[in-house]
Structure formats: C-alpha cells, structure tokens
Amino acid sequence: MPRRPQTTPRNRDVPQERIRATVDCIPEGRVASYGQVAAEAGLPGRARLVGRLLGELADGSRLPWHRVVNAAGKSSLDPASPSGREQRRRLEREGVEFRASGSIDLARFGWRP
C-alpha cells in the first residue's frame, strides 16, 4: 500500500501559507489574536502554530506580524526587547492606542472580519 506522507516538505507549508495569508489580511490600525488568526485560517485551536510561524519570520518579512497580539490584547514579546518595542512603535504609528498597562482595547482595535 502506498504510504501517506505525513510531514513532507510540500504539505508542511500548507497550514503556514493559510496563516500567512490571514495575517496579511489584518488591516492597518487593527490587531488580531493568535487564536483568531488560526481560526480564520481554518485551523481552530492552533494558536501556537501562529506564534511559532511569526517567530520564524525573517527580519525583512513584509508580513504585518506586529498586528498579532495575544487574547489579552497584549504583545507576547518582551516590551523591552527590540522587536517588542518595534511592535508597539508600528502599532502606534497606525493609530492603535495602548493602555497604561500595555494592553490594547480589542473592542476598539480588534480586527472584525
């Protein structure tokens, strides 16, 4: 019987491509949670896959990775790290406001597809 390839290089990229495409859909000035991105990509419950993917993006990626935050409306990066500050800088430039606690009001800035 022909064996069903489980994790060949080709089909490994399918979920990743769906996630990429979804992140690319988040409009300026809006944020989406990892779980939301996963669900929109047709991969409910796979929030961690979104996080892993974004973590592996090359520096020059044009994907709007900064528009993805966790379900609490906060960045999952260390705010003091270069990428953490970059994320906030980019979001603020798009008009996203941060509370003193560092969280974002998802009711106002959350992406509603």
Add this chain to the structure above:
DNA sequence: GGATTGACGGGAG
C-alpha cells in the same frame, strides 16, 4: 522515540 518547549487559549478557583 520519549520528554521538553513554546510570539497561545480557555476554564476553574
């Protein structure tokens, strides 16, 4: 090939 590790999430207490 088992155990650990996460840019996560939701529920319970």
Add this chain to the structure above:
DNA sequence: ACTCCCGCCAATC
C-alpha cells in the same frame, strides 16, 4: 487580575 491546569502540536533535545 492572578495562578494553576489542560489541550494543542511542530520542533528540538
């Protein structure tokens, strides 16, 4: 708001 716990699963030890 916070801790603990469990489900999730590809990558890495």
